Amino acid sequence: MIVKRYTGKTAEEALILAKWELGEEAIILSSGKARDRWWKFWETGYQVLVATDYPTAKDRDGTRVAEPPPLPQAVVSSLEETAVTAYASTDALMTEDRSAELSQVLDLLKGLDRRLDRIEGIPAGRAEEVYDWLMQEEVVDNWARRLAHELAQAEDVPDDETLEATITRIVADHLAPPQPISVAEATVVVLIGPTGSGKTTTIAKLAAYFHLEQKKSVLLITTDTYRVAAVEQIKTYAEILGVPLEVAMRPQDIPAMVHKNPADVVLIDTAGHSVNHALYMAEIQTIVQYAKAREILLTLPATMGPTTMVETAHRLAGDRAVKLCITKVDEAHHGGASVSALLSLGWPLAYITDGQGVPDDIRVAFPDTIAQWIAKGVC
Ligand SMILES: Nc1nc2c(ncn2[C@@H]2O[C@H](COP(=O)(O)OP(=O)(O)OP(=O)(O)O)[C@@H](O)[C@H]2O)c(=O)[nH]1
Numbered sequence: 540m541i542v543k544r545y546t547g548k549t550a551e552e553a554l555i556l557a558k559w560e561l562g563e564e565a566i567i568l569s570s571g572k573a574r575d576r577w578w579k580f581w582e583t584g585y586q587v588l589v590a591t592d593y594p595t596a597k598d599r600d601g602t603r604v605a606e607p608p609p610l611p612q613a614v615v616s617s618l619e620e621t622a623v624t625a626y627a628s629t630d631a632l633m634t635e636d637r638s639a640e641l642s643q644v645l646d647l648l649k650g651l652d653r654r655l656d657r658i659e660g661i662p663a664g665r666a667e668e669v670y671d672w673l674m675q676e677e678v679v680d681n682w683a684r685r686l687a688h689e690l691a692q693a694e695d696v697p698d699d700e701t702l703e704a705t706i707t708r709i710v711a712d713h714l715a716p717p718q719p720i721s722v723a724e725a726t727v728v729v730l731i732g733p734t735g736s737g738k739t740t741t742i743a744k745l746a747a748y749f750h751l752e753q754k755k756s757v758l759l760i761t762t763d764t765y766r767v768a769a770v771e772q773i774k775t776y777a778e779i780l781g782v783p784l785e786v787a788m789r790p791q792d793i794p795a796m797v798h799k800n801p802a803d804v805v806l807i808d809t810a811g812h813s814v815n816h817a818l819y820m821a822e823i824q825t826i827v828q829y830a831k832a833r834e835i836l837l838t839l840p841a842t843m844g845p846t847t848m849v850e851t852a853h854r855l856a857g858d859r860a861v862k863l864c865i866t867k868v869d870e871a872h873h874g875g876a877s878v879s880a881l882l883s884l885g886w887p888l889a890y891i892t893d894g895q896g897v898p899d900d901i902r903v904a905f906p907d908t909i910a911q912w913i914a915k916g917v918c
């Protein structure tokens with residue numbers, strides 16, 4: 540006995556198809572609405588389950604033994620129509636742009652995930668207060684979470700410690716002591732950093748400090764011959780401070796300039812370019828090599844986002860050891876981005892600068908100062 544299932548848009552259509560293939564003798568075992576199949580979503584309609592004892596129009600190895608009668612025209616048209624609808628629906632599914640809806644759903648899910656994490660993942664009490672505070676200060680979530688967990692696990696938290704003191708303590712614990720530029724022996728420092736991050740202004744501040752306060756001899760060299768007025772800018776500072784300035788058209792000129800103007804501290808300015816600028820990245824490398832730099836100071840503005848800060852730092856530093864100088868602290872609404880980047884990088888921080896004023900607006904960056912930026916909202 541042969542039992543087969545036939546589907547059609549109507550019960551009659553299914554039956555005609557069954558009888559066409561199995562012959563008039565076929566018996567209907569059951570009929571009803573066809574079940575949807577997800578991969579043939581258009582296949583709704585009716586189905587009949589039909590059985591026959593007689594040989595079908597095809598023999599067992601598939602060759603036709605008798606030509607079946609032609610399908611009625613109504614069934615042919617209906618089948619064609621179904622096929623057209625199916626193709627059209629598939630086409631629509633393939634071409635329809637659902638990315639906007641998808642990204643909305645993803646955002647929703649991410650938000651939900653964060654909220655669930657928050658409910659389940661952050662220990663209650665002081666740790667939760669700390670987490671909320673850090674998030675408000677725009678510390679990145681994974682650091683806020685980590686610090687909150689560390690606090691919850693710590694056994695020696697004083698009961699009467701204020702929230703501000705707790706935050707200052709746990710953030711400062713993760714920061715290394717500052718490493719300002721040492722001028723104990725003659726040193727060459729190259730300043731690098733993204734465009735407008737404060738390299739030239741920071742050089743002026745440092746030159747003033749070393750020359751006027753520490754009474755050291757200072758030589759300024761600029762390699763920034765790209766930007767209009769870049770030389771004028773540093774020349775003005777050199778004249779006010781009374782220190783020599785050399786303009787290096789090529790990195791190869793630097794050794795002779797250093798040799799000609801022996802100084803306790805040589806501060807070398809570089810041009811700001813995008814880190815995506817391959818030539819600039821190569822030029823920094825050459826400047827550092829020709830200058831025989833003892834120190835590289837990387838200026839990063841506090842107004843940058845934490846991810847960009849970390850990526851920019853990695854790209855500019857390459858595999859060289861650099862010290863960081865966080866600039867424009869006065870312009871950042873929150874300290875969270877800088878603190879998150881500092882915690883992630885784990886590189887030594889030398890200075891922070893908090894204003895355009897030369898020479899005053901520069902400070903050695905002690906962990907407590909940075910931590911209070913988060914705890915109090917001011918640096
Ligand atoms: N608010 C604020 N402004 C700063 C600070 N440091 C530098 N600036 C200002 O930022 C602008 C750019 O400073 P520059 O020192 O010219 O920056 P740069 O990195 O040398 O710039 P390029 O050479 O063009 O890449 C100037 O207007 C500075 O006065 C700071 O700490 N706070």
Ligand SMILES: [Mg+2]
Nearest residue numbers: 738739763811
């Ligand atoms: Mg500059």
